[in-house]
Amino acid sequence: MTTQPLDERPREDDASSPGSHGGRVTNRRSFLRGALSAGVAGVATGAAAGAGIAAGLDGGTPAAAAAPAPVVPFHGQHQAGVATEAQRNSTMVSFDVLAANKGELTDLLRTLTDRARFLTAGGTPPDPGISAPPTDSGILGPQVPADRLTVTVGVGASLFDDRYGLASRKPAGLTAMRTFPNDFLDAAQCHGDLSLHLCADNPDTVLHALRDIARHTRGAMQIRWQIDGFQSPPRPSGTPRNLMGFKDGTSNLHGYDTQQMNDLVWLPVGDKSGWAAGGTYQVVRTIRMLVEFWDRVSITEQENMFGRRRDSGAPLDGDKEFDTPNFAADPVGTAIPLTSHIRRANPRTSDTAGSRILRRPYNYNRGIDSVGNVDCGLVFICYQKDLATQFETVQKRLADEPLVDYIQPFGGGYFLVLPGVRDANDYLGRTMLA
Amino acid sequence: MAVSVPTRAVGSALLAVMCASLLGCTGGSSSGTAAAIVMNQGGCGGTWTAHGGPHTFQIKNGDIGTDEVDLIDPKTSAVYAEVEALAPGTTRPMQLTLARGSYAFRCYPEDAGGVTGPTVTITDGPTQGTPAVLPVDNEVLLASVKAYRTRITAGLVQLATDVNKLRQTLRGGTLAASQAAWLTAHLDYERLGAAYDTFGDFADAIDGMPDGLPGGVHDPDFTGLRRIEYGLWHGEAPSSLAAVADQLGTDVAGLQKAFPTQQVDPNDLPLRAHEILENALQFELTDEADQGSHTSLATVNANLDGTQMVLDVLTPVMQTRYTGWSQVADWMSRTRTELASLRHADGTWPPVTDLDASQREKLNGDVGQLLEVLAPIAAIGDVRRTS
Numbered sequence: 001m002t003t004q005p006l007d008e009r010p011r012e013d014d015a016s017s018p019g020s021h022g023g024r025v026t027n028r029r030s031f032l033r034g035a036l037s038a039g040v041a042g043v044a045t046g047a048a049a050g051a052g053i054a055a056g057l058d059g060g061t062p063a064a065a066a067a068p069a070p071v072v073p074f075h076g077q078h079q080a081g082v083a084t085e086a087q088r089n090s091t092m093v094s095f096d097v098l099a100a101n102k103g104e105l106t107d108l109l110r111t112l113t114d115r116a117r118f119l120t121a122g123g124t125p126p127d128p129g130i131s132a133p134p135t136d137s138g139i140l141g142p143q144v145p146a147d148r149l150t151v152t153v154g155v156g157a158s159l160f161d162d163r164y165g166l167a168s169r170k171p172a173g174l175t176a177m178r179t180f181p182n183d184f185l186d187a188a189q190c191h192g193d194l195s196l197h198l199c200a201d202n203p204d205t206v207l208h209a210l211r212d213i214a215r216h217t218r219g220a221m222q223i224r225w226q227i228d229g230f231q232s233p234p235r236p237s238g239t240p241r242n243l244m245g246f247k248d249g250t251s252n253l254h255g256y257d258t259q260q261m262n263d264l265v266w267l268p269v270g271d272k273s274g275w276a277a278g279g280t281y282q283v284v285r286t287i288r289m290l291v292e293f294w295d296r297v298s299i300t301e302q303e304n305m306f307g308r309r310r311d312s313g314a315p316l317d318g319d320k321e322f323d324t325p326n327f328a329a330d331p332v333g334t335a336i337p338l339t340s341h342i343r344r345a346n347p348r349t350s351d352t353a354g355s356r357i358l359r360r361p362y363n364y365n366r367g368i369d370s371v372g373n374v375d376c377g378l379v380f381i382c383y384q385k386d387l388a389t390q391f392e393t394v395q396k397r398l399a400d401e402p403l404v405d406y407i408q409p410f411g412g413g414y415f416l417v418l419p420g421v422r423d424a425n426d427y428l429g430r431t432m433l434a
Numbered sequence: 435m436a437v438s439v440p441t442r443a444v445g446s447a448l449l450a451v452m453c454a455s456l457l458g459c460t461g462g463s464s465s466g467t468a469a470a471i472v473m474n475q476g477g478c479g480g481t482w483t484a485h486g487g488p489h490t491f492q493i494k495n496g497d498i499g500t501d502e503v504d505l506i507d508p509k510t511s512a513v514y515a516e517v518e519a520l521a522p523g524t525t526r527p528m529q530l531t532l533a534r535g536s537y538a539f540r541c542y543p544e545d546a547g548g549v550t551g552p553t554v555t556i557t558d559g560p561t562q563g564t565p566a567v568l569p570v571d572n573e574v575l576l577a578s579v580k581a582y583r584t585r586i587t588a589g590l591v592q593l594a595t596d597v598n599k600l601r602q603t604l605r606g607g608t609l610a611a612s613q614a615a616w617l618t619a620h621l622d623y624e625r626l627g628a629a630y631d632t633f634g635d636f637a638d639a640i641d642g643m644p645d646g647l648p649g650g651v652h653d654p655d656f657t658g659l660r661r662i663e664y665g666l667w668h669g670e671a672p673s674s675l676a677a678v679a680d681q682l683g684t685d686v687a688g689l690q691k692a693f694p695t696q697q698v699d700p701n702d703l704p705l706r707a708h709e710i711l712e713n714a715l716q717f718e719l720t721d722e723a724d725q726g727s728h729t730s731l732a733t734v735n736a737n738l739d740g741t742q743m744v745l746d747v748l749t750p751v752m753q754t755r756y757t758g759w760s761q762v763a764d765w766m767s768r769t770r771t772e773l774a775s776l777r778h779a780d781g782t783w784p785p786v787t788d789l790d791a792s793q794r795e796k797l798n799g800d801v802g803q804l805l806e807v808l809a810p811i812a813a814i815g816d817v818r819r820t821s
Contacts, residue, residue, distance in 0.1 A: 096795050098795065098796055098799045098800075124488060124529075126488075126531060126564070127515065127530045127531070127565065128563055128565075128810075128813070129513065129514050129515045129516075129530055129564040129565060129566070129567065130513050130515070130516055130569070130814060130815075130818070131564075131567045131568050131756075131757075131810060131813065131814060132809065132810040132813050133567045133809050133810070133812070133813050140531075187793065215806065218799055218802035218803040218805075218806055219765065219799050219800060219802065219803025219804075219806075220797045220799070220803075221799070222795040222796075222802075223797055224791070224795070239613070254748065338813060369607045398607075418456070
């Protein structure tokens with residue numbers, strides 16, 4: 001499906017759908033101006049994303065003027081938290097579903113939808129009077145701010161067993177995460193029936209949302225694994241850095257680019273997608289970075305492994321971060337080694353254009369290990385319309401790259417992000433359960 | 435005091451109620467900001483009006499004593515919302531969703547009987563708002579407390595009997611027999627649903643954990659059932675634990691003697707409904723309490739018995755007040771079924787740490803959900819003034 005040249009593929013225009021997060025953006029700057037003049041909460045999701053990227057392209061002009069809207073709309077053709085601008089704080093949570101039957105699974109998804117709808121909009125939690133303890137944890141104060149919270153829900157292949165009669169509903173493209181040659185997977189930190197990605201501007205908002213959702217769903221699902229993540233601010237400008245010190249995501253797809261999203265990320269309406277149309281495949285890979293070892297490596301070797309300068313993020317054949325590497329002009333890898341990460345990941349040929357993915361990674365830091373080293377790394381998250389021809393194809397190209405000595409993928413899973421919730425009467429997974 | 439005289443003389447204000455919409459100027463079904471409503475002596479809340487919908491009353495105590503203020507349904511005296519322990523001169527918000535129906539403030543001055551303000555009828559807004567719940571007072575809980583005492587008294591007799599058997603077994607029996615006698619006595623105690631301050635200092639003496647003792651498991655103050663467990667599963671000769679068991683017997687006898695004279699705070703009973711299993715989740719399902727016997731699941735089972743005892747005696751109070759009451763039985767049953775499915779055919783239990791991840795998730799999910807549905811019992815059963 002993605003072998004077709006990009007420019008020949010039919011375009012879907014989801015901007016015609018009210019509440020769509022994609023939004024048709026033909027000109028970043030005019031779109032940004034529109035958002036500024038509107039100046040209202042709820043309008044500016046796509047605009048905020050556009051503003052952030054535009055600032056990056058301009059070489060770090062602060063996007064402060066376009067203060068992000070506090071609310072990311074929940075309803076739409078697609079779930080928020082995929083193509084919308086990445087907030088600074090997140091938690092990725094995998095659940096096992098305990099619901100006793102399909103009816104309880106439906107109740108669970110309706111409850112999840114209700115909680116997500118409230119939490120992402122913000123508001124005053126209902127007061128139970130004397131009938132119950134407080135309905136809200138209160139950690140965000142008496143009124144819950146939206147804080148640009150997004151709640152993104154996916155389902156894993158394991159949900160489609162015989163428990164809920166969903167075996168025949170499993171999309172052909174949804175598989176369990178493979179074990180790749182350089183993996184160090186811990187079974188307890190892999191897979192799951194349901195993924196929940198919570199992202200917000202502030203960490204207390206993320207934790208508040210997790211506590212709220214868990215409280216309302218305890219008997220129906222339990223947490224299998226969970227990892228918090230943060231996105232660093234631009235240092236000093238451009239794309240945020242990972243914990244190896246390198247800018248990570250310079251050549252990423254743009255969430256605001258509807259055509260890119262339709263070509264490479266969203267599952268289109270049609271027989272092939274079936275009930276999953278509007279959804280997307282989510283890959284989560286939790287990757288430890290062996291930073292103490294890494295920090296003992298010379299800068300030249302580090303840069304050759306990535307293919308970019310550490311300071312500026314420029315490709316090794318360029319001057320500035322957003323310079324396009326010219327691999328064709330460097331066939332033997334004199335400037336950018338053939339084994340470098342950027343060259344393997346995205347060779348920038350017409351054959352490989354279809355394997356591009358939308359990355360939405362977060363850094364993690366969770367204490368120390370038994371030899372006193374810091375346990376930190378990357379919660380790698382990416383979205384695509386086809387796991388095999390996109391993520392897995394990229395991953396195969398990366399096999400045994402020099403960087404693998406400094407990283408340890410230890411967990412994660414594949415999930416199908418459910419189609420968006422259209423309106424107040426809709427709920428997550430409705431088409432799956434139909 | 436001289437200062438207070440003019441206040442009372444001029445204002446005579448016991449309670450001022452200011453109404454303000456949560457939605458503020460953005461509109462909605464609620465009223466906008468209304469003028470403060472002042473209560474005069476002999477009344478409560480004065481005249482006020484409001485529209486249905488989310489609403490916040492600012493409750494001000496103009497009295498010289500601490501007041502309690504409820505918003506009630508004057509037809510049934512059921513309580514929609516309350517502000518407890520409102521100190522003189524202070525203002526606190528009372529937030530709720532007003533629905534169509536009748537409302538009145540009821541004030542309980544510290545040193546006088548309750549006074550009900552005028553009835554206000556809300557004619558717009560939602561049909562269902564914050565629910566009104568019939569308040570529970572000491573009188574309402576009297577029968578429950580009596581039934582609870584009867585059951586605990588019987589349970590203590592059983593405990594004393596089995597502790598005596600344990601003492602004898604430790605003196606002459608085998609290790610296996612001693613371990614079996616220990617488990618019987620321990621489950622007797624866990625079945626009583628002792629959580630937090632149920633039995634005061636006796637609780638620590640009978641079933642205290644080594645945590646918090648400087649010497650841990652080797653601390654001389656580590657006594658009781660858990661100390662015996664530690665010894666029996668850590669290579670100590672049963673007879674060497676006889677002295678600990680004698681002390682245990684003395685402590686159980688002491689509790690038996692003291693219990694009839696111990697005040698049972700009626701407030702505690704509704705609290706126990708979830709506290710017993712809070713402990714089970716925190717200490718047993720995590721395996722933290724285990725001193726070697728690996729009988730945490732047996733303890734959880736006994737804790738479910740203890741919880742059921744509390745639920746049984748509270749049924750007459752709760753079934754008419756708690757709209758989610760039927761869920762309690764549902765989740766008790768689900769938890770019981772899940773736990774029973776883990777039990778070996780010979781009646782023994784696997785160590786909680788031997789369960790696989792999915793078994794633990796299921797059990798944790800059931801107990802977690804059960805705790806969520808038990809929690810409102812404590813809120814509803816909180817003893818309130820009604821006169």
